[in-house]
Amino acid sequence: MRDAARQLQSVAEELLGTGLPLRLRAWDGSEAGPPGGPVLVVRNRRALRRLLFKPGELGLARAWVAGDLDVEGDLYAALALLSGLIWERGEDARGLGAALRELGVRAAVRRLVALARPLPPPAPPAEERRRPGLLHRHTRRSDRQAIGHHYDVGNDFYALVLGPSMVYSCAYWGGPEDTLEAAQRDKLELVCRKLGLRPGMRLLDVGCGWGSMAIHAAREHGVRVVGVTLSAEQAAFARKRVADAGLTDRVEIRVQDYRDVADGPFDAVSSIGMAEHVGAARYLEYARTLHGLLAPGGRLLNHQIARPPQRDEGAYEVDAFIDAYVFPGGELAPVGTTAGLLEEAGFEVRDLESLREHYALTLRGWVANLEREWRWAGVLTTPGRARVWRLYMAASALAFETGQLGVNQVLAVRAADGGGSGLPLRTRDWR
Structure with missing residues (x-):
């Protein structure tokens, strides 16, 4: 029976x-x-x-x-x-x-x-990061290992999921009828406008990914860009895109830890979807490092996923699935904590914009891309990895829709001599 x-x-x-x-x-x-x-x-x-x-x-x-x-x-x-x-x-x-x-x-x-009918426990799938808790030390070595686990799984696989934009962060939607590509272009332009980029400026793009922000800023706003990533596969892909766009004289892509950047000052810093990898114990160091790399009057655009605060913040635990399979060593914080640490590092926080619903739409777009090309996804990476990405992106879309997760763009300024911010009186004009 x-x-x-x-x-x-x-x-x-x-x-x-x-x-x-x-x-x-x-x-x-x-x-x-x-x-x-x-x-x-x-x-x-x-x-x-x-x-x-x-x-x-x-x-x-x-x-x-x-x-x-x-x-x-x-x-x-x-x-x-x-x-x-x-x-x-x-x-x-x-x-x-x-x-x-x-x-x-x-x-x-x-x-x-x-x-x-218990037998000896089955071995974990090969896609699981072994002993992921060690990565929460956030040393240079452990951060390289964590980034490699997440990003060095095949550029072709990411191209299938992300689409032509190759942007792996929340897009900026005018409405559900927008295309993912258009919404990602609008996000990059929003970041550039918030940073007030103008020809001749120097921009540091921390966690530059596949080079989309660096290319957009150089091509559309005439700035010189240094992009840093810990992923060798991302860097190789980004350098080819930069060369194909004819921007090698204005964009440099490095495999480098942001803590090792020593050729500041920069007029602006963009950190888009990177700060989630920093870790709570290292966040103030991150903020102080970026503050030190900015020229007086320079702006930081920090684009970061957030979680709601807990009554007992000391009891916060990292999501076991995400830590083992998706973002080893990643940690989320409430946006208020993030803003407070940026201020403690010397920044003046001037604007905060929530894009929570935008990320839900973005994730649904990525899931649709993955499901549409499902038979190829396991070939380009592994069947298990494709299953990881489908589950985590679909579950994350629901988390953003229901308010269990948020994402925010925090614009902060390193004040110029005399306290000037360089921002317009009506900040949302973004000039």
């Missing part, structure tokens, strides 16, 4: 204390749960062993990356239905991991063990 799905549903509902909101299909072909929506597919018993040996988000992530778990139907709808049950979000949330850790030898856990 094929009834694994019914047994799984019963165990899960006892553990969680509530009904499962979507349909299950088990390895024996059986199904259980409400019809008509997305289906959570448990392809084999190994998925259960992963969860038993690593309760919570990391065990589920391993099962997903390895292909032991899948979703048929709308992935966004499935994640929205499951998010409050499986992923532990917020200080008061109780997810499946917490239930498993607390219930010990209760009958439901014994039944799950019987269904899983």
